[in-house]
Amino acid sequence: ILNSISVTRPLAELRVGTELFQKGNLFAEINTAGRDEFTVIARIFNSLAKQIRELITDLEKRVEDRTKALATSTEVSRRLSTILDEKELVSEVVSQVQTAFNYYHSQIYFFDESRENLVMAGGTGEAGKTLMAQFHKIGLGRGLVGRAADTNQAVLVSDTTKNPDWLPNPLLPETKSEIALPIALGSQVLGVLDVQHNVTEGLQPADVDALQSIANQVAVALQNIRQYEGTQKIAADMSVVANVGIATSTISDPQRLLQEVVDLSKKSFDLYHSHIYLLNETGDTLVLTAGAGEVGRQMVTEKRTIPLDREQSLVARAARSSEGVVV
DSSP: OHHHHHHHHHHHHHHHHHHHHHTTOTTOOOOOOSSSHHHHHHHHHHHHHHHHHHHHHHHHHHHHHHHHHHHHHHHHHHHHTTOOOHHHHHHHHHHHHHHHHTOSEEEEEEEOTTSSEEEEEEESHHHHHHHHHTTOEEETTSHHHHHHHHHTSOEEESOGGGOTTOOOOTTOTTOOEEEEEEEEETTEEEEEEEEEESSTTOSOHHHHHHHHHHHHHHHHHHHHHHHHHHHHHHHHHHHHHHHHHHHHTTOOOHHHHHHHHHHHHHHHTTOSOOEEEEEOTTSSEEEEEEESHHHHHHHHHTTOEEETTOTTOHHHHHHHHTSOOOO
16 A cells, blocks of 8 residues: 555655646746656656746747837837937937937947948047047057958957957946947948947847848938938039029129139138139130139139149149039
8 A cells, every 4th residue: 555655655646746747837846755667757857847938938039029029129210210310319219229228338330431440439438538538549450449340240249358359448347248239221331330238149040130230221221311411512512602692793894703702602601711813815724713702812812823734732632624623
């Protein structure tokens, strides 16, 4: 009878535990007191149940994070579509990304005119303000930011202490993991979105997927802003040209007309200087006829001239070619 009880009781407990687990009670466990074979089986069952609980918890966390990432990406996209100012765009993106994902730091870099350096355009927190005030920049190819811009590919470092290419920043001493993502339109890289976390392994490939989507949206929004600003500048310039034309249309004196044109051009376009040269009667020399402001008038008084064949003169080149010259 005792042998029968010692066998049936563990079997009953094993059956009850497995049935509870099958019905969804992931915390069901079997009594592991004892040293017989049933106890060994119970311990194996409890261990497997624990692994399954941890796996499901991890999957639920991933789904939750992915859902949050998609929601953030959608919200950022919605907000970006209404922004027509580059500084506002940058500020909105770094703030949204840092807050939504609870990252340690977020920042954006854009290429300078030479495309040799990436200049910081905005960053979160006091560190971001300080770096902006210092006109912080990173050379193309240097560090994670420079590499992302150079290769047009995301760069993920889950543990910064193990990566020789990582560039530490004294203003961000707690950075333990980092992702740099290109802000690009096809093969044309405009800048880099960079995020940092103060948790080792805190940034993973799933973060890359979510953040690259946002970086792509930033590229489109930036293109729209720059096209809009270009259109606005053209419209403003054409308005100025029209105003200058109207202001000078009633002037009959040639010298006064030329002087009014250079003065209005300098003022309306916010130029450093403006002047007009006319070709002399023999057609071999350009004579300064009108100059903006007191300096321009003084130069006219000095009767400055430029030989038409002078190779290094932009004025002479424009006269010879009958085309505008821009340097």
